[in-house]
Amino acid sequence: MANAGKKVRNPFRPGAGHMPPYLAGREHETDEFRQLLEQDAILANLILTGLRGLGKTVLLETFKPMAIQAGWLWAGADLSESTSVSEENMATRLLTDLAVVTSSIMTAMSYPQPAGFTGQPPKPVTLDYYSLKDLYDITPGLVSDKLKNVLESVWLHVEATGKRGIIFAYDEAQNLADHAPKDQYPLSLLLDVFQSLQRKGVRFMLALTGLPTLFPKLVEARTFAERMFHVVFLNPLSEGETTAAIRKPIHKESSPASFSAESVKTIWSMTRGYPYFVQYVCREMFDVWVQAIDAGHRPPGIPIKEIIRKLDSDFFAGRWARATDRQRELLGIVARLPNCHSEFTVLEVVEAKENQALKKSFSGSHINQMLVSLSDAGLIYKNRHGKYSFAVPLLGDFIRRQEDYGEHVR
Numbered sequence: 001m002a003n004a005g006k007k008v009r010n011p012f013r014p015g016a017g018h019m020p021p022y023l024a025g026r027e028h029e030t031d032e033f034r035q036l037l038e039q040d041a042i043l044a045n046l047i048l049t050g051l052r053g054l055g056k057t058v059l060l061e062t063f064k065p066m067a068i069q070a071g072w073l074w075a076g077a078d079l080s081e082s083t084s085v086s087e088e089n090m091a092t093r094l095l096t097d098l099a100v101v102t103s104s105i106m107t108a109m110s111y112p113q114p115a116g117f118t119g120q121p122p123k124p125v126t127l128d129y130y131s132l133k134d135l136y137d138i139t140p141g142l143v144s145d146k147l148k149n150v151l152e153s154v155w156l157h158v159e160a161t162g163k164r165g166i167i168f169a170y171d172e173a174q175n176l177a178d179h180a181p182k183d184q185y186p187l188s189l190l191l192d193v194f195q196s197l198q199r200k201g202v203r204f205m206l207a208l209t210g211l212p213t214l215f216p217k218l219v220e221a222r223t224f225a226e227r228m229f230h231v232v233f234l235n236p237l238s239e240g241e242t243t244a245a246i247r248k249p250i251h252k253e254s255s256p257a258s259f260s261a262e263s264v265k266t267i268w269s270m271t272r273g274y275p276y277f278v279q280y281v282c283r284e285m286f287d288v289w290v291q292a293i294d295a296g297h298r299p300p301g302i303p304i305k306e307i308i309r310k311l312d313s314d315f316f317a318g319r320w321a322r323a324t325d326r327q328r329e330l331l332g333i334v335a336r337l338p339n340c341h342s343e344f345t346v347l348e349v350v351e352a353k354e355n356q357a358l359k360k361s362f363s364g365s366h367i368n369q370m371l372v373s374l375s376d377a378g379l380i381y382k383n384r385h386g387k388y389s390f391a392v393p394l395l396g397d398f399i400r401r402q403e404d405y406g407e408h409v410r
């Protein structure tokens, strides 16, 4: 890193949903979304999925201007757990988001009463939240009937404005759930309503992002979800893309500092292309170097151990704290499987020599049970083929490091 001489701004942005200074890769995923935008009848909706920190939120954010450019309206929000508490909450969410993009559209007649009903001449109204809600309230039937009626009526007006359609973009959609004991099915409601509208030719498209549990959850709620969505799975960046993510922000800022080829290699091997880690490590290293330069020192080597230790406490420790001692012991065995970075089976854990060597080894049914509670804690997930993976990137490395730090996981 060359001498700075002036106050240098750190361009790197580790943080949930923070747009990176340079969005590396993702061309293929962007092309896939572009194709979805070209649909005349909506046959496929988007699911953008991947582990924590892979860049789902920021990629969805870059899709927004693309969609608008292609003539779509864009409605959406984060799906909090409260949205998914009841069908009414889901309906309120959809109407609220819809109203934001339709409130400037004037209709020729008044909602909700048809012309002549009150003896008054119809007056133009805008499709703001209150008129959508009025129409919703006077529509008879179940929540789904009401929603379909409002959305279908809105579509006629949207189509008349020459817009291609509306994208309903929801982040953190893994929070969606049905609640059979309470007789509330907000997730199924969402799927039913969109499927029914799309069959009628209404161009309202869902773009959902979420953790890898999302798609299996949708399919479990409604088997037709399997055909309704095109699933885009985000992988870590390649070495070339990681290099661009490290180098380009510095060039863009015309920063007098730059990472050497060797440093770039080190960051690649520390982060293995996981975007959040790339931003995190680059930000830390940049700060260390700028401080050294400001103090008139030669830039030190990369403090790898220190940065990793900090990352462990900032990123991993909170998640690790959710596991009990016995769960940690099990995860310790998983972390030693050679395939722990991809997917593993219960049988592999049963047969692992570390398990066999335990005084109180884990049986298959015990492991199955514990993996369910570890899924609930957000540490692992079961994919559609019945295999398991870590839900947190590079968790296996973290677990193995715990032993180095002298914190016993087994």
Ligand SMILES: Nc1ncnc2c1ncn2[C@@H]1O[C@H](COP(=O)(O)OP(=O)(O)OP(=O)(O)O)[C@@H](O)[C@H]1O
Pocket (backbone or CB within 6 Å): 013, 014, 015, 016, 017, 018, 019, 020, 021, 022, 023, 024, 025, 026, 050, 051, 052, 053, 054, 055, 056, 057, 058, 059, 211, 245, 275, 276, 277, 278, 279
């Ligand atoms: N393609 C990319 N190139 C460089 N940095 C990226 C890229 N994608 C994401 N990042 C960075 O990675 C971090 C995580 O991004 P983001 O919050 O979008 O991930 P996420 O998948 O939505 O995570 P979560 O599951 O926690 O919501 C951010 O700091 C972001 O700036």
Ligand SMILES: [Mg+2]
Pocket (backbone or CB within 6 Å): 016, 017, 056, 057, 058, 171, 172
């Ligand atoms: Mg996100």
